[in-house]
Amino acid sequence: MKQRWACNCTALALLDCYFLASLVYFSVFTFAAYAECIITQQILSDINAPTLLSRFRVRTGYLRTSIYISITGKEVSDQTKNRQQSAHKENLNSKMKSIATKAEFDLLIAREKYLVVVDFYATWCGPCKIIAPQLEKWAEEFDDVVFIKIDVDENDETAEECEVQAMPTFHFYKGGKRIDVIVGANQDKIREKILALK
Template identity: 35%
Template sequence: MGGCVGKVLLLFDQSRRDEEEKLDYKGGNVHIINSKEIWDQKIAEANRDGKTVVANFSASWCGPCRVIAPIYAEMSKTYPQLMFLTIDVDDLVDFSSSWDIRATPTFFFLKDGQQVDKLVGANKPELEKKVQAIANNS
């Protein structure tokens, strides 16, 4: 009889930890992608509006992803001519695998649905440089 309370507390603690571990994109204009359908909608919207997409494949447990998340959110405000998306590789495992993600974060830059650039890692200066260059050419 003594096991249920402990299990419930463990589940509650895990649920609370899961919420705490979500990456923080508050204050930005980052679209959270949690299904292939939403991905397709956002890509179609970007193509229709002539926007380049910056897609961030990340994970809530990834330290570098946590560090770069607020910077990514700030960029989404600075460059409204771009569309910023984020995909949690653990939420969309098959989809992320189709992009051959080998490390997080991995950023893809897409124009008209086609990859034009890529950055692996939370390299802030390199990400800023690539985003600025893409924005200037948009």
């Protein structure tokens, strides 16, 4: 009886150790993945060329959301609401619409009869910052073209659905369908494409 009790205690102790080791491993892995994302983001922001965006980088939005919920206890819907409010404020001062959710993106693409130019960008992307003022000018210049912008970190679901791999990336839609893609901040090439497709 004593021997069996000792065996049971040993088994329980081993299980406890295994559980603790698993918990530590998961915590370290999660932190490492998040840290890698931040470091990669900082390094890529200094590259004066189309910034590469791996699928892992897109998916880190979900990781960040999970961490945010676990720390604050807030629902994702609250985050989405904040994004929409932020986008609405931006849209008041600009002809270029900021799209905060995939549902909003899908609705606009389906309804819009004019050419839609979608700018997939990131706040940490150098080339994105360089071309942003020119996009605002084009939005003022072309009344028959709709310009929208999508922050790949805030609206990662749309970025992943559209298979965005680099920033800036420009998608061109007409009649609800994507008709062309340009990767990089080549202003002449983008302007030529707008004139050809509108």
